[in-house]
Amino acid sequence: MNIIVSTIDTVLNWGRANSIWPLTFATSCCGIEMMCASASNFDIARFGSEVFRPSPRQADLLICAGTITHKMAPVLLRLYEQMPEPKYVIAMGACTCGGGMFSGKDAYSVVNGIDKIIPVDIYLPMCPPRPEGLFDAILKLQKEINKESILTRKEFLDSHKLSLKEENGILVRKDYDELY
Amino acid sequence: MNCIDMIKMNFPDVKVYSDKVETDNQIYEILEYLKKTYELSFDILLTVIAVDYTDYIELIYPLLSTYMNERVNISTKVREEAVSVTSLYPSAYFDECEIYDLFGICFVGNKKLKRLFMPSSWIGHPLRKNYELKDTRLSWNE
Amino acid sequence: MNKMTLNLGPQHPSTHGVLRLILELDGERAISCEPDIGYLHRGMEKIAESRSYIQYLPMVDRVDYLCGFFYSYAFCNAVEHLNHIEVPKYANYIRVMMMELNRIASHLLWLGTYLLDLGAISPMFYTFRERESILDYFEKITGQRMMYNYFVFGGVRHNILYFEDVLNIVNNILFKINEYENLITDNPIFLSRTRNIGVISKSKALDWGLTGPNLRASGILNDYRMNMEIYDDIEYDIILGNDGDCYSRYIVRIYEMRESVCIIKQCIDWLKSNNTFSEPVKISLNEFQKGEIYSFVEAPRGLTLCYLNSVGESTPYRLKWRTGSFYSTQILRDILRGVSLPDIMAIYGSLDVVLPEVDR
Numbered sequence: 001m002n003i004i005v006s007t008i009d010t011v012l013n014w015g016r017a018n019s020i021w022p023l024t025f026a027t028s029c030c031g032i033e034m035m036c037a038s039a040s041n042f043d044i045a046r047f048g049s050e051v052f053r054p055s056p057r058q059a060d061l062l063i064c065a066g067t068i069t070h071k072m073a074p075v076l077l078r079l080y081e082q083m084p085e086p087k088y089v090i091a092m093g094a095c096t097c098g099g100g101m102f103s104g105k106d107a108y109s110v111v112n113g114i115d116k117i118i119p120v121d122i123y124l125p126m127c128p129p130r131p132e133g134l135f136d137a138i139l140k141l142q143k144e145i146n147k148e149s150i151l152t153r154k155e156f157l158d159s160h161k162l163s164l165k166e167e168n169g170i171l172v173r174k175d176y177d178e179l180y
Numbered sequence: 181m182n183c184i185d186m187i188k189m190n191f192p193d194v195k196v197y198s199d200k201v202e203t204d205n206q207i208y209e210i211l212e213y214l215k216k217t218y219e220l221s222f223d224i225l226l227t228v229i230a231v232d233y234t235d236y237i238e239l240i241y242p243l244l245s246t247y248m249n250e251r252v253n254i255s256t257k258v259r260e261e262a263v264s265v266t267s268l269y270p271s272a273y274f275d276e277c278e279i280y281d282l283f284g285i286c287f288v289g290n291k292k293l294k295r296l297f298m299p300s301s302w303i304g305h306p307l308r309k310n311y312e313l314k315d316t317r318l319s320w321n322e
Numbered sequence: 323m324n325k326m327t328l329n330l331g332p333q334h335p336s337t338h339g340v341l342r343l344i345l346e347l348d349g350e351r352a353i354s355c356e357p358d359i360g361y362l363h364r365g366m367e368k369i370a371e372s373r374s375y376i377q378y379l380p381m382v383d384r385v386d387y388l389c390g391f392f393y394s395y396a397f398c399n400a401v402e403h404l405n406h407i408e409v410p411k412y413a414n415y416i417r418v419m420m421m422e423l424n425r426i427a428s429h430l431l432w433l434g435t436y437l438l439d440l441g442a443i444s445p446m447f448y449t450f451r452e453r454e455s456i457l458d459y460f461e462k463i464t465g466q467r468m469m470y471n472y473f474v475f476g477g478v479r480h481n482i483l484y485f486e487d488v489l490n491i492v493n494n495i496l497f498k499i500n501e502y503e504n505l506i507t508d509n510p511i512f513l514s515r516t517r518n519i520g521v522i523s524k525s526k527a528l529d530w531g532l533t534g535p536n537l538r539a540s541g542i543l544n545d546y547r548m549n550m551e552i553y554d555d556i557e558y559d560i561i562l563g564n565d566g567d568c569y570s571r572y573i574v575r576i577y578e579m580r581e582s583v584c585i586i587k588q589c590i591d592w593l594k595s596n597n598t599f600s601e602p603v604k605i606s607l608n609e610f611q612k613g614e615i616y617s618f619v620e621a622p623r624g625l626t627l628c629y630l631n632s633v634g635e636s637t638p639y640r641l642k643w644r645t646g647s648f649y650s651t652q653i654l655r656d657i658l659r660g661v662s663l664p665d666i667m668a669i670y671g672s673l674d675v676v677l678p679e680v681d682r
Binding site for chain 3: 199200223224225226227229231232240242244246249251253269270271273274295296297298299306307
Binding site for chain 1: 298319
């Protein structure tokens with residue numbers, strides 16, 4: 001049994017890791033570096049990720065490139081929920097990793113890191129990261145995918161339950177009504 | 181005769197400072213005069229700047245004349261309500277919505293005022309000096 | 323009549339960011355359009371009120387990441403005027419040179435993505451190749467590809483030395499612009515997508531506050547570089563269009579790149595013959611003057627105003643950005659009436675809107 005599962009895993013992981021289709025989700029500065037990564041000098045096609053999909057239903061990878069504000073947060077959550085399994089997230093740039101230069105109390109409208117909203121697989125700090133940094137993140141993600149198994153995937157998903165919901169255009173905790 | 185002299189001649193109540201002309205309640209009339217007088221023709225309203233001085237809010241209207249290549253700043257002091265100039269300069273619509281959103285000033289005459297930047301259910305006006313972010317709905321973001 | 327409401331964005335590949343358009347359609351014709359912005363409102367103006375001038379300086383580049391030098395210039399210029407700091411002529415020439423290089427990089431990115439919106443994929447690869455050569459030079463000088471933080475109060479951070487590199491880059495770009503023109507300007511598909519599409523008349527452009535290349539494409543002579551001191555000794559032409567359609571906006575930007583190359587060459591000639599770099603003066607951060615400053619700069623996307631209000635503290639009392647894209651977005655409320663659906667993206671792309679500049 002184990003031999004069969006591990007063989008299936010190898011084949012599945014090989015396919016998944018080498019053709020990751022990202023979603024075009026460029027919100028700000030890092031989005032330009034993402035475009036540079038897909039253009040001629042850097043050429044993301046070398047890593048099998050050149051097929052940028054505009055629709056979340058066709059994408060495997062959400063590269064969150066740029067600051068997420070409170071107005072944008074419900075959109076991000078909905079896009080993530082629309083993506084089919086298996087799905088992965090790269091938090092690109094310091095803003096998405098933990099707020100970056102906008103993490104102070106004075107920046108009233110910025111979400112301090114997208115990991116408060118959705119689970120993140122790879123963190124890629126810097127403001128903004130170079131295209132090489134994005135390639136490094138994709139290679140690291142490929143390594144992670146190669147370690148996966150179909151038997152443990154369900155446990156992984158159960159441990160990443162989303163805890164927020166949309167209400168009147170902003171995200172609140174699911175247990176907000178009980179708390180306050 | 182430069183434009184500040186012309187404003188002074190037609191509107192004797194204004195106060196003239198080094199870089200701006202201040203008026204109490206004639207903002208619409210002055211802008212109309214500046215736009216429609218042929219020798220001046222201040223045709224672009226660059227933006228509307230709001231500054232919160234805690235007990236009142238100052239609105240500054242920088243104007244540009246492409247014909248004369250000249251600039252002038254008109255300012256006025258308001259508390260809660262101001263006169264909308266969208267019928268003169270349509271470009272003021274977004275500016276007025278922005279000030280309504282961030283400072284909480286209502287513009288009389290602008291029928292489609294809305295929150296421009298923040299979500300519609302946001303509490304408070306962020307660019308006011310006494311604004312504090314205390315919304316229990318956003319407690320997850322700390 | 324059968325009305326339909328169509329929501330476009332905020333996650334849409336052609337909006338280059340996070341713009342949301344709410345369109346009312348009758349069949350394929352748009353009846354009205356309401357832009358919904360604010361998805362990238364980061365509170366740049368509020369942040370300025372709680373951070374000191376030096377702390378705010380790196381954030382200025384993030385207001386518009388495609389032309390960071392212009393925004394740094396506007397902010398530095400405001401602080402210098404406030405405190406009566408003299409900037410050496412040599413530093414001013416470096417600033418002009420870097421700003422014009424940045425203008426070319428910004429226009430190149432616009433050209434590539436605009437044609438991508440129209441359905442032509444290959445120009446994007448060409449323009450990004452040339453843009454990359456400029457970014458490499460910026461990286462050599464400032465250490466960053468996009469967020470430079472190179473202009474400081476009273477001058478520039480350090481001297482630049484590689485003049486031959488710049489000459490090679492701009493000569494190459496001049497050659498490549500001809501190549502783009504061969505490919506695009508007379509292309510029948512491109513012409514039919516842009517000629518007489520999205521016409522903005524003179525009075526409409528002025529009413530809605532357009533500035534920069536979009537205003538000049540409508541045939542109105544207005545370039546704030548005429549009033550800026552640092553451009554006094556430099557000769558250049560101001561490019562005017564006459565139709566105000568998408569095609570003349572394209573032509574204006576193409577010719578502006580050539581003019582920028584001309585300006586850069588004049589700067590290099592001057593810099594080479596007067597190599598007198600001096601370190602920027604150190605200013606005391608606790609003794610800021612009081613006053614209000616309006617600092618203007620002609621950015622690639624229109625007239626940019628940095629309004630600085632200081633009450634003598636170490637932080638600004640109020641800082642306001644006036645950006646060109648804010649008004650280019652707003653004009654969509656008017657000019658998209660009666661336009662067919664495929665033309666909407668052609669018109670929107672030709673206005674060269676960058677969303678963080680709109681939302682700040």
